[in-house]
Amino acid sequence: MSLTVVGSIAFDAVETPAGSRDRLLGGAAVHFSIASSQLAETRIVGPVGDDFGPDEYAILHARGVITDDVEHIPGGRTFFWAGRYHRDINQRDTLKTDLNVFEDFRPKLSDAARAAEVVFLANIQPELQREVREQCAAARFVAMDSMNLWIDIAHEELLRTIASVDCLVLNDAELKQLTDEPNLIRAAHAALELGPRAVIAKQGEYGSALITREGFFGLTAYPTGDIVEPTGAGDTFAGGLMGYLAALRGEIDDAALRRAMAYGTACASFNVEGFGSERLYGLERAEIDARVAELERISAF
């Protein structure tokens, strides 16, 4: 099945205890598609400026990502983000956010992108996410991310968008903030009441949890001691998750969602082991499968 992701394409500058980089290919839709494309054909929808050139396209094409829907804004500059990670890599400070061409982005999807059966709405204004969702009327499974900013300043709009998707993927803290409920289980059930049939809480170093009307699933993070730079780990998780679902022939039920989360977790573990998504550039499918198998072993008792 085909997969479309809509979201940011960016350059990132990062400082970490392991070193610095001033120009990494980043952005939610990029991290997502570099992971998902290993599992299913992926179309990326997002805006870039004049500074986004053949080198960047080459990275995406090498992973098989279809870039026909990348929108080039002449005279514009690509979204830029700079951050500094602490010694505890779970802590970071944002140093700079230049939205640039992303500020006025209105997604325009080609017929091929609209025809996707599986769609991921990465973190953008909820109103734009809903526009995309409505364009993809044929999709059998649509998931979305969001962030604290929209929970604060576009709450009602966000609730309407959540009502239109099948699956909400948020950080643990965002899910609690969205529902004003400090207990994860209650927060997730409150989010289910908004409309989606699945809620996935990303819990960083602790793993992730799936909550549906059928039940609960908790999955540990892949245990890696080699964390270099975690930007985009959440989007990479979503990429592995949705890539697995897009490749699936059968029904997207709880069992499928559980296995999809293992794929997301495996992909995210590679993401954090290098700068940007670099660790995934040359990654073989068999390496992802091996970590999924390892996740099965380390979760069983």
Add this chain to the structure above:
Amino acid sequence: MSLTVVGSIAFDAVETPAGSRDRLLGGAAVHFSIASSQLAETRIVGPVGDDFGPDEYAILHARGVITDDVEHIPGGRTFFWAGRYHRDINQRDTLKTDLNVFEDFRPKLSDAARAAEVVFLANIQPELQREVREQCAAARFVAMDSMNLWIDIAHEELLRTIASVDCLVLNDAELKQLTDEPNLIRAAHAALELGPRAVIAKQGEYGSALITREGFFGLTAYPTGDIVEPTGAGDTFAGGLMGYLAALRGEIDDAALRRAMAYGTACASFNVEGFGSERLYGLERAEIDARVAELERISAF
């Protein structure tokens, strides 16, 4: 097999969003033994004052806890702790800590307590923990807890004690603090270097992780939306864990430790659903087994 636990016996006063209590039976060794006694015969070692009377003994005896090694200090008062929980129940403030008879506690074990095959050293001064460990020379499995205070003010002493046990059970944050290593996997491996063959990181609402030289195991918390008061959840977890191991006839290998953690997780989930350990007072073994079976289902993919 027999099980001995050494640690605090206390009265707790708590304020929570669900109500207040000014005199709950508490203390690490109490929370532990009320859980462990459901699985294996448990002897509790700890000091009490004149205010600890027949009602408190009756609670312990009803669970089958052997109290011969409870040391009554005439004229003394029992350890008292008061705390206030926030709306986010993972946050709390300590309002009062009166060590009372616990301040000068030096564990004196009866022959029966020393003969235990499985021993848990709840959080007390590391020097006292080591004295107990040396008295229990025949034990086949000894585990210990500790806290940030001892990591700060008795670091070398604590390292020597850790070297003398089989298993270190700490909060995630304490493990990172002990080893000065912000990554859990690296922190756990640094802790293994100190001597124990197993390290268990308690991660509160996220679950727990086991790290041994053989590998890693990550277990979700039991998903409960009904959290009333979580004091003693970590000690209850240790009680379920060690109770399972004490009842085990076979070798205490990684497979046994994994299943033991599921018993700890199940017991802890009951602890948080009531004030103090009250939810466990009338608990049947079958109810614990049912949650362990549920944990298996919600961890599998």
